[in-house]
Amino acid sequence: MSSNQSAFVDGKDLPLRIAASSIPEPGPNDIIVKNHAVAVNTIDPAQASGFNVKKFPTVLGMDLAGEVHEVGSSVTKFKKGDRVIGHAWQFTTGAWEDGAFSLYPRIPAANAAILPSDIAFTVGVVLPLAIDTAAGGLYQPGYMGLDFPNIDTQPNSKGEVVVVYGGSTSVGAAAIQLAVAAGYRAIVTCSPENFDLCRECGASDIFDYKSPTIANDIAAAVGADKFKGLYNAIGIPESFKVVTPIVEKLGGGFVANTKPPPQDLPASVTVKFVLGVNEFVFPVWKDFVTKGLQSGKLQCLPKPTIVGKGLESLQKAFEVRNGDVRATKVVVEL
Ligand SMILES: NC(=O)c1ccc[n+]([C@@H]2O[C@H](COP(=O)([O-])OP(=O)(O)OC[C@H]3O[C@@H](n4cnc5c(N)ncnc54)[C@H](OP(=O)(O)O)[C@@H]3O)[C@@H](O)[C@H]2O)c1
Structure with a gap:
């Protein structure tokens, strides 16, 4: 007989409490996952400190990987036992059942592959x-509005370019891969020790964001191709000291930003915040993620750092995530 356990947060800044819980009921479009691994993102310790928590006690967590335990009545895409990765939605629903940090979380089937x-x-x-x-940030209308990735699309086939600022972050590595898989060229910034990682993701040109000539270097690399926008995976105000001159040098344009944008930007630079919980991206999960993983067009980068086993290791993983995390994902095995 299966039984659930969850890492509960009882209130702001309290330590996680690992306790027995019920196995959630799936809604018609949900799956219940027997969880084997979770990743810890910056948002998780931030939520543990009260950010966007609708009600305590709750269960946090977004990234999970495991086996399908049960499918909702309308789900045809998965069956019990399928190995999946997926995104849990507690950030939006506020329900503890929808947090990844359980042995049996509930997630939308459309946000899994x-x-x-x-x-x-x-x-x-x-x-x-x-x-x-x-x-x-890449595909949504009102953002860069790029074509979706397609397994048959040739990299760099469009004569159009995306610049990714912070290519060695988890979000940046995905942005490079998803832009390239949609036929765009990706010009990328990161620290020199992570050039190889960004090259593995498919970047055509890679520059150190600390270089004083970065705006000119990126403009030269764009060349005659059309600039479609800059994905700022770093997002913090300080990053605009570099991002703004790059975009201005390219004649102005759109910036998709992982943090709320600063206010004091030139009119030629349009910045919009991207929220990473979004139904718009479901076609990527349906049509691309599994095929991309099978073909190698989508790689699991940056590589994980496994900091422990069991829900009990999450507290340590939060501490690790709050420290200096570079070009890796903080992961706990369950
Ligand atoms: N809006 C959303 O829904 C959403 C979702 C997920 C993440 N985020 C945010 O997106 C950002 C990236 O998160 P992540 O988890 O993908 O990556 P991450 O693990 O935080 O990325 C670490 C990398 O960021 C780079 N970096 C750190 N500080 C920098 C700075 N001041 N300037 C330039 N690069 C810097 C370093 O690259 P080098 O080592 O190459 O220098 C480092 O390796 C975070 O701010 C996170 O909070 C937002």
Whole structure:
């Protein structure tokens, strides 16, 4: 007989409490996942400190990987036992059942995809929130409005370019891969020690964001191609000291930003905040994620750092995530 356990947050800044819980009922379009791995993102400790929590006690967590335990009445895409990665929706619903940090969380079937059998749960779990945050900025109308990725699209086939600022972040690595898989060229910034990671993701040109010539270098790399927009995976106000001159040098344009944008920007630079929980990206999950993983067009990058096993390790994972995390995803095996 299966039984659930969850990492409850009872109130602002309280330690996680691991306790027995009921296995959630799936709604018609949900799946219940027997969880094997979760990733910890910056948002998780932030929510544990009260950010966007509708009600305590609650269960946090977005990224998960596991086996389908039960499917809702309208779900045809999955069956019990399927290996999946997916994105849990407690950030939006506020329901503890929808937090990833349980042994049996509930997630929308449309925000999940089959994980090929040769990819470990602890490896596949690096992707879901990163895909959704990247895809929301790249493909949504009113954002960059790019074409969706397609398994048959040739990289760099459009003569159009996306610049990714912060290519070694989880979101940035996904943005590079998703832009390239949709036929765009990706010109990327990161620290020199992460150039190889960004190259593996498919970047055509990679520059150190600390270089004094970065705006000119990126403009030269864009060349005659059309600039479609800049994805700012770093997002913080300080990053605009570099991002703004790049976009101005390219004649102005759109910036998709992972944080609320600063106010004092030139008129030629249009910035919009991307929320990484978004139904708009469901077609990416339906049509691309599994095929991308099978073909190698989508890789599980940056690689995970597994900080422990069991829900009990989440508290330590929060501490690790609040420290200096570079070019990796903080993961707990369950
Ligand atoms: N809006 C949303 O829904 C959403 C969703 C997910 C994440 N986010 C936000 O997106 C950002 C990225 O998160 P993540 O988890 O993908 O990545 P991450 O793990 O926080 O990225 C770490 C990397 O960021 C780079 N970095 C750190 N500080 C920097 C700075 N001041 N300037 C330039 N680069 C810097 C470093 O790259 P190098 O080592 O190459 O220098 C480092 O390796 C975070 O701010 C996060 O809160 C937002």
